[in-house]
Amino acid sequence: MGLKAKPLQLNTADAGFEAAFAARLHWSAETDAAIEQRVADILADVQKRGDAAVLDYTQRFDGLQAADVKTLEITQAELQAALDSLPAAQREALQAAAARVRKYHEAQKKASGESWSYRDEDGTLLGQKVTPLDRVGIYVPGGKAAYPSSVLMNAIPAHVAGVQEIVMVVPTPQGVRNPLVLAAACVAGVSRAFTVGGAQAVGALAYGTATIPKVDKITGPGNAYVASAKKRVFGTVGIDMIAGPSEILVLADGTTPAEWVAMDLFSQAEHDELAQSILLCPDAAYIAEVQAAIDRLLPEMPRREIIAKSLSDRGALILTRNMEEACAISNRIAPEHLEVSSSEPHRWEPLLRHAGAIFLGAFTSESLGDYCAGPNHVLPTSGTARFSSPLGVYDFQKRSSLIEVSEAGAQPLGRIAAELAYGEGLQAHARAAELRLNPVPTMRDSK
Amino acid sequence: MGLKAKPLQLNTADAGFEAAFAARLHWSAETDAAIEQRVADILADVQKRGDAAVLDYTQRFDGLQAADVKTLEITQAELQAALDSLPAAQREALQAAAARVRKYHEAQKKASGESWSYRDEDGTLLGQKVTPLDRVGIYVPGGKAAYPSSVLMNAIPAHVAGVQEIVMVVPTPQGVRNPLVLAAACVAGVSRAFTVGGAQAVGALAYGTATIPKVDKITGPGNAYVASAKKRVFGTVGIDMIAGPSEILVLADGTTPAEWVAMDLFSQAEHDELAQSILLCPDAAYIAEVQAAIDRLLPEMPRREIIAKSLSDRGALILTRNMEEACAISNRIAPEHLEVSSSEPHRWEPLLRHAGAIFLGAFTSESLGDYCAGPNHVLPTSGTARFSSPLGVYDFQKRSSLIEVSEAGAQPLGRIAAELAYGEGLQAHARAAELRLNPVPTMRDSK
Incomplete structure (x- = not known):
């Protein structure tokens, strides 16, 4: 078939590299004014009408009709039944992944x-007293892209932090629930x-309704409305x-092995046509091998259409x-996921300053980190790893x-x-400090 | 004179308490659409025209004419000269405060x-690798309210974190620089x-201009435009x-002593007519003493007009x-500054879950924390202490x-x-994990 995945090939030694590299990296979060207005309206309505507004939008957007919001609550017994209903291998994988994620976040705490x-x-x-948030909301995408x-x-990080109440919202279009x-x-x-789901779920969590409790913080991915x-x-919040x-x-x-790297690039590309997969390598023959592996492996991938478009439109193989x-260029990109697919990963790791997660060595495929290695898979994207961090226990604490201060202190x-407060012209600040002095001095003018 | 500072007196045992309390607490960040549009325009202009736009707005808003942005830079020699020019007492106070703030943030790190x-x-x-941000911008208000x-x-927290480049911006209306x-x-x-200063300074730091470097993060207080x-x-950023x-x-x-508490309430009220000072106390006679102290001390305060308006309009003395x-109500407010003015502060501290900073005991006036105790004075306001934290070293790290993962792992x-990735329908994720298995299994369908 004619489907092709051809990432842009670049060479840092070429004169046109900088411009081509910048163009390939360019991505701007389109702030669609129409979506923003729609969302503002929905939020205002949820704030005003509470449960009634939530019911209306749930019917309109998810085709889910309910008498009241109480019937939209999934009970603990239903959650347990869903777990019990899974094939054993899936249930055990879920539990094993959860145990590893929990252990990692306990170490982080x-x-x-x-x-x-x-x-x-x-x-x-x-000092500082660290306390968990009281109540948090977790947004979970629903419908086709359901990610347990x-x-x-x-x-899990919220739970490890000690948050007492974790409220999950998940859209279920036409009422179809995903057991996983x-x-x-x-x-x-x-x-x-x-x-x-949608903006109405975010509004319900932020303002509270008669049925859905107001939370202190909302985390989790969602579409443009969310x-x-x-x-x-x-x-x-x-x-x-x-x-x-x-x-x-x-x-x-x-x-x-070039196939491993090709599949790792696929595993990002299959998420989304806008996903970006980049290879940086000083070995031109190896880059050719990876492109050959891409060509060979693509046809067998069920999500090949998305992969091909993502790699061709946004991917790059850079010599x-x-x-x-390569490390210096990686620092300029500050990628979400950074694989150091090298026999000497610890030689390069100290040179890597900006990344959401760093995967060291050939056996550390990004997909292990996505599911079960332990670290969080919610990571800063679009270069924001320059100033932000993976989701963690610290996000659910404050x-x-x-x-x-003692009398002597x-x-x-x-x-x-007092000296500095007078200097700033804040005499009550100065005086509050001076009243604790022994003897109390006369009040000064500011300077 | 007729100036009066009369905080609202409330009693939790009264039937109308909840409504009156809620009304007094109410504050909404007015999002002035005109300011927002103005700021959007300034930012777009700075992004487009860089230095030229910065020069134009600096002339227009600060009355400061300059040939180029380079001449708006304050040299290290000028900063040092400002320090050398201070009266000894002021210089030493500044250095002592800085040393204590540095020590505290080093402990925090x-x-x-x-x-x-x-x-x-x-x-x-x-694990996690913690690294400092490369370059940060600090906005410092200028003009009348200059806060060294x-x-x-x-x-200091940025410096302790290890940030290599700290870029300060400070408006100097009519070119007047504050030596402190x-x-x-x-x-x-x-x-x-x-x-x-202003939105143009924020834009310059966020996008970079020919002269002002782009930073990774911007901190610091400012007016509505900022x-x-x-x-x-x-x-x-x-x-x-x-x-x-x-x-x-x-x-x-x-x-x-009631006068100490009265002065502590003043020290917040003198900032701003919108500042909020609240006393919670189970002793009616003591509340009367504090009101008497307020009446007695107010006339001698240079900023008495602001104090009187703030206390009368937004203050409260609650029995x-x-x-x-009192602790439970404090948790509902989640105040920025919380003084536990008690002979048994450690009895009450464990009951206090939400606050920016907790000041324990009669000698710990909030003003000591504002200047020199060591902890940061940039604290979450308006109830956001429920989910956010004081500015700290962690804000300048990521x-x-x-x-x-080893081959065995x-x-x-x-x-x-692989089990979970197939369950989510992400076959490339599954396959990337499976390629590292020994032997490599056949690729499955998703379920």
């Missing part, structure tokens, strides 16, 4: 999510689940990142001068500073604070 | 900002500084929180049934997951991942 404090010489206590792994990756998604909710410790709704309710198309970048030194240059601190 | 990893039984390495303490509180702000920049380790601009560039009016909540058991109820993990 211990390494970076515990309260801490110290006392300095004058007896002053300083997303349920695990969002709910429900089973994942059971395994991951979801507290309540509602078959509601993304726009999350951005709009940000501030009223917390949100995680707004995800762009998925990306993989493979740094290859030519020692990994670099050496691995050091910190409160702790300060306890209040003397030097009070003098410093 | 150690407690929650270091890389970590572990190997599980099959030799698989899992904000420079310390934004730049410049001195603070010197002390805090700011790399470059430009006398540019806040709107930060919200709009979010995604292109990271941002810290969008701050609402400042708040203090004092939980008092009646053992702190509670007991301290436990994390990359690390995964290295790839066998069980590959089988789990």
